[in-house]
Amino acid sequence: MTREEQVWADVEQIRAQAPLIHNITNYVVMNNTANALLSLGASPVMAHAEEEIEEMVGIASALVINIGTLSVPWIQAMQKAQRAAAAKGTPIVIDPVGAGATALRTRTVHELLSAVSPTVVRGNASEIMALQQADAGAKGVDSQHGSEAATEIAQRVADQYDCVVCVSGEVDYVISADRKVRVRNGHALMPRVTGLGCTASSLIGAFCAVNPNAFEAVMHAMVVMGIAGELAAAKAQGPGTLQLYFLDALHNLSAADIRQRIQIES
Amino acid sequence: MTREEQVWADVEQIRAQAPLIHNITNYVVMNNTANALLSLGASPVMAHAEEEIEEMVGIASALVINIGTLSVPWIQAMQKAQRAAAAKGTPIVIDPVGAGATALRTRTVHELLSAVSPTVVRGNASEIMALQQADAGAKGVDSQHGSEAATEIAQRVADQYDCVVCVSGEVDYVISADRKVRVRNGHALMPRVTGLGCTASSLIGAFCAVNPNAFEAVMHAMVVMGIAGELAAAKAQGPGTLQLYFLDALHNLSAADIRQRIQIES
Amino acid sequence: MTREEQVWADVEQIRAQAPLIHNITNYVVMNNTANALLSLGASPVMAHAEEEIEEMVGIASALVINIGTLSVPWIQAMQKAQRAAAAKGTPIVIDPVGAGATALRTRTVHELLSAVSPTVVRGNASEIMALQQADAGAKGVDSQHGSEAATEIAQRVADQYDCVVCVSGEVDYVISADRKVRVRNGHALMPRVTGLGCTASSLIGAFCAVNPNAFEAVMHAMVVMGIAGELAAAKAQGPGTLQLYFLDALHNLSAADIRQRIQIES
Numbered sequence: 001m002t003r004e005e006q007v008w009a010d011v012e013q014i015r016a017q018a019p020l021i022h023n024i025t026n027y028v029v030m031n032n033t034a035n036a037l038l039s040l041g042a043s044p045v046m047a048h049a050e051e052e053i054e055e056m057v058g059i060a061s062a063l064v065i066n067i068g069t070l071s072v073p074w075i076q077a078m079q080k081a082q083r084a085a086a087a088k089g090t091p092i093v094i095d096p097v098g099a100g101a102t103a104l105r106t107r108t109v110h111e112l113l114s115a116v117s118p119t120v121v122r123g124n125a126s127e128i129m130a131l132q133q134a135d136a137g138a139k140g141v142d143s144q145h146g147s148e149a150a151t152e153i154a155q156r157v158a159d160q161y162d163c164v165v166c167v168s169g170e171v172d173y174v175i176s177a178d179r180k181v182r183v184r185n186g187h188a189l190m191p192r193v194t195g196l197g198c199t200a201s202s203l204i205g206a207f208c209a210v211n212p213n214a215f216e217a218v219m220h221a222m223v224v225m226g227i228a229g230e231l232a233a234a235k236a237q238g239p240g241t242l243q244l245y246f247l248d249a250l251h252n253l254s255a256a257d258i259r260q261r262i263q264i265e266s
Numbered sequence: 267m268t269r270e271e272q273v274w275a276d277v278e279q280i281r282a283q284a285p286l287i288h289n290i291t292n293y294v295v296m297n298n299t300a301n302a303l304l305s306l307g308a309s310p311v312m313a314h315a316e317e318e319i320e321e322m323v324g325i326a327s328a329l330v331i332n333i334g335t336l337s338v339p340w341i342q343a344m345q346k347a348q349r350a351a352a353a354k355g356t357p358i359v360i361d362p363v364g365a366g367a368t369a370l371r372t373r374t375v376h377e378l379l380s381a382v383s384p385t386v387v388r389g390n391a392s393e394i395m396a397l398q399q400a401d402a403g404a405k406g407v408d409s410q411h412g413s414e415a416a417t418e419i420a421q422r423v424a425d426q427y428d429c430v431v432c433v434s435g436e437v438d439y440v441i442s443a444d445r446k447v448r449v450r451n452g453h454a455l456m457p458r459v460t461g462l463g464c465t466a467s468s469l470i471g472a473f474c475a476v477n478p479n480a481f482e483a484v485m486h487a488m489v490v491m492g493i494a495g496e497l498a499a500a501k502a503q504g505p506g507t508l509q510l511y512f513l514d515a516l517h518n519l520s521a522a523d524i525r526q527r528i529q530i531e532s
Numbered sequence: 533m534t535r536e537e538q539v540w541a542d543v544e545q546i547r548a549q550a551p552l553i554h555n556i557t558n559y560v561v562m563n564n565t566a567n568a569l570l571s572l573g574a575s576p577v578m579a580h581a582e583e584e585i586e587e588m589v590g591i592a593s594a595l596v597i598n599i600g601t602l603s604v605p606w607i608q609a610m611q612k613a614q615r616a617a618a619a620k621g622t623p624i625v626i627d628p629v630g631a632g633a634t635a636l637r638t639r640t641v642h643e644l645l646s647a648v649s650p651t652v653v654r655g656n657a658s659e660i661m662a663l664q665q666a667d668a669g670a671k672g673v674d675s676q677h678g679s680e681a682a683t684e685i686a687q688r689v690a691d692q693y694d695c696v697v698c699v700s701g702e703v704d705y706v707i708s709a710d711r712k713v714r715v716r717n718g719h720a721l722m723p724r725v726t727g728l729g730c731t732a733s734s735l736i737g738a739f740c741a742v743n744p745n746a747f748e749a750v751m752h753a754m755v756v757m758g759i760a761g762e763l764a765a766a767k768a769q770g771p772g773t774l775q776l777y778f779l780d781a782l783h784n785l786s787a788a789d790i791r792q793r794i795q796i797e798s
Contacts, residue, residue, distance in 0.1 A: 028562045028578050030294045030335075034460035039505050044460065045364065046294050049337040052368035059367065069562075071581040071605075073337075098577065101591065102584035192783065194566035194576065238780025239571050248504025251458065296560045296601075300726035305771050310726065311630065312560050315603040318636035325633065339603075514770025517724065 004262045007220040008255045010211050015041035019209035022060035023202055024048050024078050026068025026097060029195030032243070036199040039250035040224070042206040048077045057084040061091075061209035064202050067108055068097035075108055082116045091119040091208035091217075095201035099123065100130025113161050119214045121157060122166040122201045125150035131157050151175060164214045166204070168197055172222045176215045183219060184263035185226020187233035193243045200225045219264065227261045228253060270528045273486040274521045276477050281307035285475035288326035289468055290314050290344050292334025292363060295461030298509070302465040305516035306490070308472040314343045323350040327357075327475035330468050333374055334363035341374055348382045357385040357474035357483075361467035365389065366396030379427050385480045387423060388432040388467045391416035397423050417441060430480045432470070434463055438488045442481045449485060450529035451492020453499035459509045466491045485530065493527045494519060536794045539752040540787040542743050547573035551741035554592035555734055556580050556610050558600025558629060561727030564775070568731040571782035572756070574738040580609045589616040593623075593741035596734050599640055600629035607640055614648045623651040623740035623749075627733035631655065632662030645693050651746045653689060654698040654733045657682035663689050683707060696746045698736070700729055704754045708747045715751060716795035717758020719765035725775045732757045751796065759793045760785060 001009065020043045023033055030046055037044040047056040050073070057063055063085040065078045085092045096109040109131065113121070121131070128150045154165040154175045167173040172183040190196050203225055207217035231253075232245035267275065286309045289299055296312055303310040313322040316339070323329055329351040331344045351358050362375040375397065379387070387397070394416045420431040420441045433439040438449040456462050469491055473483035497519075498511035533541065552575045555565055562578055569576040579588040582605070589595055595617040597610045617624045628641040641663065645653070653663070660682045686697040686707045699705040704715040722728050735757055739749035763785075764777035 026578070027293050027559050028566050031297060031460060031563060034294050035505065035509070038458050038460055045367070046292070046335050047364075047368070048335065049370060051338065052336070052370035055368040055370075069578050069580065070584070072583065098579075101577070102579070102587040104581060104584035104587075192570050194563060194570055236780075237777075238783040239567065240776035240779030240783075243567070243779075244506035244510060244776060245503075247506025247509075248502075251504040251506075293559050297563060297726060300560050301771065301775070304724050304726055311633070312558070312601050313630075313634070314601065315636060317604065318602070318634035321634040321636075510772035510776060511769075513772025513775075514768075517770035517772070 004259045007223050007258050010207050010220045013210035014206050017210060018043045019061035019206060020045055020059060021062050021064060021202060021205045022056050023064045024081055025066035028068060029198040032195045033199055033202045035247050036250060037202055037206060039247040040203060040206055048074055050077050050080055053077050053081045054084040057081050062205035063090055064093045064205040066095040066097055066198055066201060067105055070105060070108060086116045093120045093201050093205045094118045095198055096123045096127045099127045106130050117161045118163050119208055120164045120204055120218055122204055125167055125169055128167050129153050164218050166218050168200060174219045179215050181219055182265040183222040183226060185223055187229045189233050189239060189242050190229045192239035223262055227257055230261060270525045273489050273524050276473050276486045279476035280472050283476060284309045285327035285472060286311055286325060287328050287468060287471045288322050289330045290347055291332035294334060295464040298461045299465055299468045301513050302516060303468055303472060305513040306469060306472055314340055316343050316346055319343050319347045320350040323347050328471035329356055330359045330471040332361040332363055332464050332467060333371055336371060336374060352382045359386045359467050359471045360384045361464055362389045362393045365393045372396050383427045384429050385474055386430045386470055386484055388470055391433055391435055394433050395419050430484050432484050434466060440485045445481055447485055448531040449488040449492060451489055453495045455499050455505060455508050456495045458505035489528055493523055496527060536791045539755050539790050542739050542752045545742035546738050549742060550575045551593035551738060552577055552591060553594050553734060553737045554588050555596045556613055557598035560600060561730040564727045565731055565734045567779050569734055569738060571779040572735060572738055580606055582609050582612055585609050585613045586616040589613050594737035595622055596625045596737040598627040598629055598730050598733060599637055602637060602640060618648045625652045625733050625737045626650045627730055628655045628659045631659045638662050649693045650695050651740055652696045652736055652750055654736055657699055657701055660699045661685050696750050698750050700732055706751045711747055713751055714797040715754040715758060717755055719761045721765050721771060721774050722761045724771035755794055759789055762793060
C-alpha cells in the first residue's frame with residue numbers, strides 16, 4: 001500500500017470500529033475534542049473521577065491525557081488512569097499543554113512521563129522543549145517557538161521514554177528513536193482556533209486505537225488533521241467558521257482528499 | 267387543540283415566560299445546552315456548588331441533572347438539588363449519561379432515582395437498560411443498543427419510579443405507567459454531534475416548566491428537538507454546521523414547521 | 533487622534549503584542565472566551581489551580597475573574613490571583629455573573645471587590661445592582677433589568693472601589709468617578725448567545741493590557757464587541773451562526789468597520 005492508502009485504511013478502520021477514546025482533558029476543549037472524535041468516526045468519553053477512572057480506561061481503546069486546566073484531583077486521576085492503561089497495553093497519548101509556563105505543569109508532565117512510558121507525546125515547540133528544560137520560555141499555551149529548534153529536544157524525549165513525539169506547528173514533526181518525518185499539511189488559520197492542538201492529540205488516540213504502529217498512527221493522524229484544516233480553510237471566512245467546517249471536513253473526508261493533498265517528507 | 271397546536275402552545279409559553287432552567291450537567295455540553303435553551307426561548311443557569319444549590323433550585327422552574335462528567339462533590343450537589351426541587355414541586359429531569367459504563371455512574375443514578383422520584387428520565391437505550399441491569403453492556407456514552415429492546419425496561423422504570431421515561435435513538439420512545447408514543451422526528455446526523463442527547467434533556471426541562479403534564483411535555487420536547495434537527499440537517503454539510511444550524515432552527519421555529527413535520531405514533 | 537482611530541490603535545496593539553490574558557472563568561464559556569481572545573489577536577490562558585495561579589498571573593498582561601460557575605476551591609484561586617495581580621499592577625477585570633441570584637455569588641463578589649480594588653467591573657444591570665443591594669431581584673444570569681436604573685448604582689460602585697464599571701445591555705454604560713459614556717453598538721440577537729457578556733469581560737482584559745487608560749480601554753472594547761456583533765448579525769440566520777460569524781468578524785475587523793459603525797455618546 002502507498003502511504004496515502006495506509007492513511008485511508010486507518011480512517012476506514014476508525015469509522016468501522018468506532019473505538020472508544022477516553023479523554024482526561026481540559027475544560028476549554030472538551031466539546032471540540034468530543035465533536036472531532038465523533039466527526040472522524042470514533043467514540044469519545046470524558047471521565048476524571050478517581051472512583052471510575054480505572055473502569056473507564058478498561059473499556060477504552062486509547063487514553064488521552066491533556067493537562068490544559070490542571071488541578072490536584074485531576075492529576076491523581078491522570079496517574080491512576082495511565083497505570084491502568086499501561087497494565088492493559090492501551091495506547092497512551094500525553095498532551096503537555098502549557099508545560100514550561102508554570103512549575104505545576106512542568107512537574108506534572110515530568111512525573112507522568114517518568115511513571116509510565118507513554119505511546120505518544122504531542123505538543124507545540126515550547127511545550128516539548130519544557131520536557132527537558134526547566135525554563136522553556138513558554139508564553140501561555142499557544143506559543144510559537146521555532147519548531148526546528150525543538151526537534152532536537154523531541155529526539156531526546158523520544159529516546160528517553162521510548163515513545164513517539166510530535167512537535168506540531170506550521171510543520172509537524174513526528175519523531176521516534178529511529179524515524180523522523182515532517183507533515184506539511186495544515187493552514188495558517190488553525191492556530192487561531194482554540195484547542196486544535198488538543199484535538200490533534202485526541203485524533204492521535206483514535207489512530208493509535210486502530211494502528212499498532214504508533215509512529216505511523218501519529219503521522220496519519222497529523223495528515224488527516226492538516227487536510228481537514230485545509231479543506232475547512234478553503235471555505236472559512238475566519239476562525240469561527242473554520243472550527244465548524246473542520247468538523248464537517250473530518251466527517252466527509254475521502255480517499256481522494258488524502259491522495260490529492262498529503263504532504264509528508266522524510 | 268390538535269397535537270401540533272399543543273406543541274406550538276408550549277413553545278410559545280416558553281418564549282413568553284423564559285423559564286429559568288437549572289442545569290447540573292457535564293463539562294462537555296454546558297455551552298451547547300445553555301445555547302439550546304436560549305435559542306428555544308428559555309433561560310439557562312449552570313450551578314453546582316453545594317453552598318448555593320438550594321437557593322438556585324429555589325428560583326428555577328425546572329432542574330436538569332446530567333451525570334456525564336461525574337465526581338463526588340458534584341454527586342452531593344445533585345442529591346441536595348433534587349431534594350430541594352422535590353420539596354418545592356419543581357420538575358426534575360435525570361439524564362443518566364454513561365450509566366452501565368462504570369459502577370460509579372450506575373450506582374449514582376440508582377441512588378438519585380431511589381431517593382427522589384424524578385419527573386422524567388431520558389437516556390439512550392444502553393443507559394435506560396442500565397437502570398435495571400447490573401451489566402447493560404454500555405460502551406461509552408453514545409451507545410446504539412436496539413431501542414425497542416430497551417422499551418420494556420423503560421416501562422418498568424416508569425412504573426417503579428412513577429415517572430416518564432424517554433428512550434431516545436433513531437426513534438424516540440416516550441413511556442409512562444399508562445401511555446406510550448413513538449416520536450419519529452430527527453435525523454441520522456444528529457448522533458454525530460456531541461451532547462444533543464443532553465440538549466434534549468434540558469429542552470425537556472423547559473417544556474416541563476410550562477406544561478404540568480410531564481408526558482406531553484416530553485413528547486413535545488422530542489418533537490421540537492427532532493424537527494430542529496431535520497431543519498438543520500437540510501442545510502448542514504456535516505456535524506459541525508449541523509450544530510449551529512440546529513440552534514438557528516430552534517430560534518426560528520414556527521407553527522408551520524411543526525404542523526408540516528410532526529411525526530408521533532401511538 | 534479621533535475616537536475611532538484610538539479604538540483601532542488598541543486593536544492594532546493587541547494584534548501586535550498578543551497579550552496573554554489569564555481567565556479564571558466559568559465552564560460554560562471557556563471555549564468561546566478563548567476563541568474570542570484568539571480571534572481578536574490576544575493570547576488566552578485558563579488556569580485555576582491554587583498551586584500555579586500566582587505564577588500564571590505573573591506572566592499575564594491582564595487577569596479576568598468570572599464567577600459564573602462558582603465553587604469554594606475556585607473562590608480561593610480567585611482571591612489568590614487578584615492579590616498577585618494587584619501586587620504586580622496587572623489590570624483586573626471582575627465579571628459578577630449571577631450576583632444577586634444566590635448569597636454565595638453576591639457575597640463572593642463583595643469579598644473580591646473589598647479585598648482588592650479591581651480595574652474594571654462588567655455585568656448586566658441586575659448583577660451591577662447586586663453589588664450594592666442585598667436583593668437585586670436577579671433571575672439567573674441573563675437578566676434584563678432596566679440598564680438606566682443600574683447606572684446610579686454603577687456610579688456608586690465606581691466611586692467606592694475607584695474602578696471603571698460597565699453595565700452592558702441594549703446600551704452599554706461605561707462609568708468611572710468622573711466620566712460616563714453610552715456605547716450604542718451591538719445587536720438584539722447577541723443576548724441569545726450564551727456568554728457574550730463573559731466574552732466582553734475578557735476582551736476588556738485584552739484592551740486593558742495594551743491601554744493604560746482603563747476607561748478608554750473599556751469603551752473601546754465595548755465598541756469592538758458591539759461592531760463585531762453587528763457585522764455577525766448581518767449574516768447570521770440565528771444565534772447559532774451568530775456565534776461563529778462573531779469570531780470571524782473579530783478576526784477580520786478593519787479600521788473602516790470601526791469608522792463607519794462606532795456609536796458613542798457622552
